[in-house]
Amino acid sequence: MRRNIIEISDSGAVSVPTNVQMKDFEIANLLGVMVPTVKGVIKRLLKSRVGVDCSGGIVSGNSIIPEYFGLEVVIAVAFQVDNYQANLFRKYVMRKLTQTNALPIYIRLNDVRDSIYN
Numbered sequence: 001m002r003r004n005i006i007e008i009s010d011s012g013a014v015s016v017p018t019n020v021q022m023k024d025f026e027i028a029n030l031l032g033v034m035v036p037t038v039k040g041v042i043k044r045l046l047k048s049r050v051g052v053d054c055s056g057g058i059v060s061g062n063s064i065i066p067e068y069f070g071l072e073v074v075i076a077v078a079f080q081v082d083n084y085q086a087n088l089f090r091k092y093v094m095r096k097l098t099q100t101n102a103l104p105i106y107i108r109l110n111d112v113r114d115s116i117y118n
Contacts, residue, residue, distance in 0.1 A: 006022065031083070033081050
């Protein structure tokens with residue numbers, strides 16, 4: 001079994017590796033939803049041209065279907081579904097984001113500003 005997937009223990013403890021790479025069925029298993037639900041959320045993300053962190057892919061006609069998804073996609077899916085496992089994961093994410101001892105997050109906006117005005 002690969003060690004770069006997120007896991008939620010029976011006690012509710014969330015374990016997130018540094019380099020998340022999960023397939024759609026692994027995300028579905030983590031969040032306790034059906035695979036078509038995960039695929040639907042990912043499809044909406046891809047259509048909206050939101051940056052989807054993925055690696056590898058399968059060529060299907062004129063498009064490439066990503067094979068592995070990163071933490072950003074797992075978080076996006078978790079915020080789109082409503083059940084116990086997704087709620088545990090959302091709480092974990094929010095706790096990490098609001099930690100008082102967390103390091104600041106710097107976001108570079110130059111690329112965004114350049115693409116908007118050019």
